[in-house]
Amino acid sequence: MADLSLNGLSKHYGDFYAVREVSLTIADGEFLVLLGPSGCGKTTTLRMVAGFIEPSAGHVRLAGQDVTLLPPWKRNAGMVFQSYALFPHMTVAQNVAFGLEMRKLPRADIERRVEEALALVRLSGYGGRLPRQLSGGQQQRVALARALAIRPDVLLLDEPLSNLDAKLRQEVRVEIRELQRQLGLTTVMVTHDQEEALTMADRLVVMNEGAVRQVGSQRDLYERPADRFVAGFVGRTTFLAGTVEAPGRFRSDGGLALACAGGLPGRAVLSLRPERVEIGLQPRSGLDNALSGTVEFVSYLGALIDIHVRLSPSDRLVVQIANREGGFTPEVGQPVHVGWPVSAGQVFNE
Amino acid sequence: MIALIRRRARRWALNGAATVALAYILLPLIFVVWLAFFRQEIPSFPPEGYSLRWFAAILDQRKFVNGFSISFQVAALAMVVGLLFGVPAALCLVRYNFKLRGPLANLLLMPIIVPGVVLGTSMYVFQVEVENGLDMDVIGTFYALVAGHVVIVIPWVVRLVTASLSGVDRATEEAAQNLGANQWVTFWRITLPAIRPGIVAGALFGFVTSFGNLEMSLFLVGPGRTTLPIVILQYLEWKIDPTIAAVSVVQILLIGIAMLITDHYVKLARVV
Numbered sequence: 214m215a216d217l218s219l220n221g222l223s224k225h226y227g228d229f230y231a232v233r234e235v236s237l238t239i240a241d242g243e244f245l246v247l248l249g250p251s252g253c254g255k256t257t258t259l260r261m262v263a264g265f266i267e268p269s270a271g272h273v274r275l276a277g278q279d280v281t282l283l284p285p286w287k288r289n290a291g292m293v294f295q296s297y298a299l300f301p302h303m304t305v306a307q308n309v310a311f312g313l314e315m316r317k318l319p320r321a322d323i324e325r326r327v328e329e330a331l332a333l334v335r336l337s338g339y340g341g342r343l344p345r346q347l348s349g350g351q352q353q354r355v356a357l358a359r360a361l362a363i364r365p366d367v368l369l370l371d372e373p374l375s376n377l378d379a380k381l382r383q384e385v386r387v388e389i390r391e392l393q394r395q396l397g398l399t400t401v402m403v404t405h406d407q408e409e410a411l412t413m414a415d416r417l418v419v420m421n422e423g424a425v426r427q428v429g430s431q432r433d434l435y436e437r438p439a440d441r442f443v444a445g446f447v448g449r450t451t452f453l454a455g456t457v458e459a460p461g462r463f464r465s466d467g468g469l470a471l472a473c474a475g476g477l478p479g480r481a482v483l484s485l486r487p488e489r490v491e492i493g494l495q496p497r498s499g500l501d502n503a504l505s506g507t508v509e510f511v512s513y514l515g516a517l518i519d520i521h522v523r524l525s526p527s528d529r530l531v532v533q534i535a536n537r538e539g540g541f542t543p544e545v546g547q548p549v550h551v552g553w554p555v556s557a558g559q560v561f562n563e
Numbered sequence: 564m565i566a567l568i569r570r571r572a573r574r575w576a577l578n579g580a581a582t583v584a585l586a587y588i589l590l591p592l593i594f595v596v597w598l599a600f601f602r603q604e605i606p607s608f609p610p611e612g613y614s615l616r617w618f619a620a621i622l623d624q625r626k627f628v629n630g631f632s633i634s635f636q637v638a639a640l641a642m643v644v645g646l647l648f649g650v651p652a653a654l655c656l657v658r659y660n661f662k663l664r665g666p667l668a669n670l671l672l673m674p675i676i677v678p679g680v681v682l683g684t685s686m687y688v689f690q691v692e693v694e695n696g697l698d699m700d701v702i703g704t705f706y707a708l709v710a711g712h713v714v715i716v717i718p719w720v721v722r723l724v725t726a727s728l729s730g731v732d733r734a735t736e737e738a739a740q741n742l743g744a745n746q747w748v749t750f751w752r753i754t755l756p757a758i759r760p761g762i763v764a765g766a767l768f769g770f771v772t773s774f775g776n777l778e779m780s781l782f783l784v785g786p787g788r789t790t791l792p793i794v795i796l797q798y799l800e801w802k803i804d805p806t807i808a809a810v811s812v813v814q815i816l817l818i819g820i821a822m823l824i825t826d827h828y829v830k831l832a833r834v835v
Contacts, residue, residue, distance in 0.1 A: 265737055285740040292741045298734035302756045311752075315743030356738075363742060 215276030222271035249420035291360030299344040306340030312363035330362040370402035467525030476560035487533035489557035497552030599808035617809035630794035638773040641712035649720025679778025703785020716769030727761025760829035
């Protein structure tokens, strides 16, 4: 195991930048997740680390060695592909043994390590099967075993869970994470699924339009998003459009005068997390902002209830409350009071 | 009720058309096979009796045995050379995007479309020019004949290998490289096994096309190096006894066996 660092990594096709100036350091044993919408450059970044795409600029260092110009087969990186990419004409054992054969290990060592790798993913005894005889989840585990068998310096996961059904995905998340911790694997995973990213990562990198927008822990990204994109992409939020009149004073397009934290005078959006807003039938007291509105839409999610509240003709707010015994039960059309402290909102200038 | 009748009628029409088409293809074959066992020399119906004498007659006539041998050698060699050109060509066409890809793909498939006589004439003229230019024997040599046949083998190889290549998951090749295989090892261990059905089918069809080719070979054969289809044609100019039918039966059997063996290893229906 070893650390990985990307330094000013870029890839452009003509004028189009798929990845722009990405610099990251991934510590030994760290689980880093690249998160972003499709086309944000996260997969291109991962493929540059694997060596499938040659960077236009920048460097990749793996285990202390500059591997930027090395072909994929000379880098000790184990990759799990979105489609698993198992070799269809080889048995499970032959698939797992492939990387070890390439490393010219003695036959006995190969057999032992194939057994170990299969045991690690709980597929002992499946060595003789062909990939097409396995379920999707099993194929995924073979792909993982195959990548682990070579004892890679870094494990690269390209949307590894996207082809599994929702139930299985939750199990596999935990399984991969535990395995990664137990083996102390330096891991980079690419995903567009924020829940997946939040549950698995030590540290997250949010990307958009080829560039890194923010790097940090789950809490950093959620509580202190660097910009409007990150605020909208990680977790849910309501954006109220308006103008900052003076630092601390926000006026929405619907005419609401709101207290906010900081902000530079000019056009801006106020981002409010749905669960930080209080709601009730009585006016809210002791909060920086207290407003009244009408319930317009309610979605019942089981443990949580989403309430859409109309504050003015052009301002609508989503409030999320826990579904508690004897708690507030909103009804459409009901007049309600909402409120929040300044700390619940964040202003992003445009 | 009416819908049911209509559906039945439609199915009857389809089955009827299929039967007619199948009969159209199979009847000549059935007659040839039947004829091969007639006892009399001049084919006439009903047969006067049955015998195997015409099969024995094939072996008595050196020209059939020689023709078969030449055809087999030419087809086998043309098939091998055709694979050496066709497989890399198919790889290029599928894997690389270059300016002349479209025209090149059409060019490689052209020999199937161009009439055999036109192909034969142009090949002949070309070989005359080469012979004049190089000042060495070209026309009528065994290798010139093979060279001509390579041209008609390539389209089959390119066509079928291209088809099976587009079904290969590129990620499997990347996975191999990720695990430490360089491009060559990746090709041998991953790509080649994946496109094997296309290669085998292309080779088989190329072989059969070459083996049965008449029009182009007419222009290219030299004295004493006549291929089987030409021997048959020449024989038919003088005689119409069932020897020809017997020769055809042998040919049908051989090709049929080749297809059965091939089908055992790769399901032809899946590639073609």
